[in-house]
Amino acid sequence: MSWWRSITKRRSWQSFVSLFLVGVIASGAIAACSGGNSASNNTANGDKQITLVSYAVTRAAYEKIIPQFTAKWKQEKNQNVTFTQSYGGSGSQTRAVIDGLEADVVALALALDTERIEQAKLIEPGWEKEAPNNAIVHKSVAALVTREGNPKGIKTWADLAKPGVSVITANPKTSGGARWNFLGLWGSVSRTGGNDAQALDFTTKVIKNAPVLPRDARESSDVFFKQGQGDVLINYENEVILAAQNGEKLPYVVPDVNISIDNPVAVVDANVDKHGTREIAQAFVEYLYTPEAQREFAKVGFRPVDPTVAEEVTKQYAPIKTLFTAQDMGGWDEVQKKFFADGAIFDKIQASR
Structure with missing residues (x-):
């Protein structure tokens, strides 16, 4: 374990009874x-x-x-x-x-x-x-969960921007999982030859197709499954695999252009x-x-x-043709500043809804 530190660190903070x-x-x-x-x-x-x-x-x-x-x-x-x-x-x-x-x-x-x-x-x-x-x-990738029979024909990220397609995803201002979803949407354009203007146009269309933006991934699942809203839910591949193991066979597709959820x-x-x-x-x-x-x-x-x-x-996993990372998009400091900070791209998309 040569990579472990052995130096003495600071000692601070009092114990706390957590609701979590x-x-x-x-x-x-x-x-x-x-x-x-x-x-x-x-x-x-x-x-x-x-x-x-x-x-x-x-x-x-x-x-x-x-x-x-x-x-x-x-x-x-x-x-x-x-x-x-x-x-x-x-x-x-x-x-x-x-x-x-x-x-x-x-x-x-x-x-x-x-x-x-x-x-x-x-x-x-x-x-x-x-x-x-x-x-x-460990890692995962994004999956698109559809309704039984996939009546809207969802196969790729691009299908989420089509008129009449209702998309369920959480709010990336409050949900870490939703930030992965947002990067998946943006990178599906920017990492396949598109420029930022094209990525912004596409991502804006998808966000406008979202009737609500729940606080977190769990609330998103409840909106999709329990409340019956939406044609497609952006989720983690590992969640749908685990659901299948628990007897819940969810229809889903894994885009072959995808974000590595690290x-x-x-x-x-x-x-x-x-x-x-x-x-x-x-x-x-x-x-x-x-x-x-x-x-x-x-x-x-x-x-x-x-x-x-x-x-x-x-x-066990769907093959990925083009896999990109948060680092490919500038690293988390740059991602936060560019997309999710107050007044950044996501806020501007929200203001245009």
């Missing part, structure tokens, strides 16, 4: 959550407790991965590790950590959310280099040093890149970053 805490897993056993100050996250018998904060759709994978890791740690270190887990919308989880939810490890939907925690002085700069693959632990993981430096959990937190992050953990991510629909596992499960 949803469960505790201790070596695979469920225990009740409790608030208060967990002094150094130590127990009298030397056991340790760490807190993982992630976004909602990762839960199914971590419920398999965490018992594997704790069993391995117990075997190698003869020490019990308890995991407190918190799941919710990535943006909400980010705000909770900044406001005092003492995460040891954050696994969020996009690097921009992790950068916000860095800006709050809880994660040291350079966290992207602290884990393999620039700290991207999901990062990071150790929260200020908290692990406060809790005395840096070694375990770093080891856990490292474990997420092992074939064993990568297979669990793949089982719930994520595209693994481990090349061997990716080859094993390649038939």
Whole structure:
């Protein structure tokens, strides 16, 4: 683990009872959550407790991965590790950590959310280099979920701009997932030979085809499935794969020009040093890149970053002809400034609706 830091970090922030805490897993056993100050996250018998904060759709994978890791740690270190887990919308989880939810490890939907925690002085700069693959632990792409039989003939991004097509997507000002959707729309033009003016025209037409812009991806799904609004829902490929595994066969297409939805993981430096959990937190992050953990991510629909596992499960995913990244579009700082800051492109599109 030559890429792990060993320097002493700052110690700050008080413990906070979060409404987002949803469960505790201790070596695979469920225990009740409790608030208060967990002094150094130590127990009298030397056991340790760490807190993982992630976004909602990762839960199914971590419920398999965490018992594997704790069993391995117990075997190698003869020490019990308890995991407190918190799941919710990535943006909400980010705000909770900044406001005092003492995460040891954050696994969020996009690097921009992790950068916000860095800006709050809880994660040291350079966290992207602290884990393999620039700290991207798994990936996905955008999928277009249609009504049964696909009556509007949705096949590509371009179909979303057609008159009479009602599109459901969340508001990128409030939803991390919706930012991926927006970049998918814009990049489908700009990364295939179009200029910014053409990308703006296309994206504006799609946003105008959206009858509502729900606050987050979960609300978008409710609008589409429960309220019956819209002809097409922009969603994550991993979500529709997981839904199919749970018996919900959703009709969908994956555009062959697509955005690589890259999901990062990071150790929260200020908290692990406060809790005395840096070694375990770093080891856990490292474990997420092992074939064993990568297979669990793949089982719930994520595209693994481990090349061997990716080859094993390649038939599970739709082929992508042109795959672009947020970095291809200037990186998250530039993306935020250009598209999502106050007065930027999205606000101008909204004002024209």
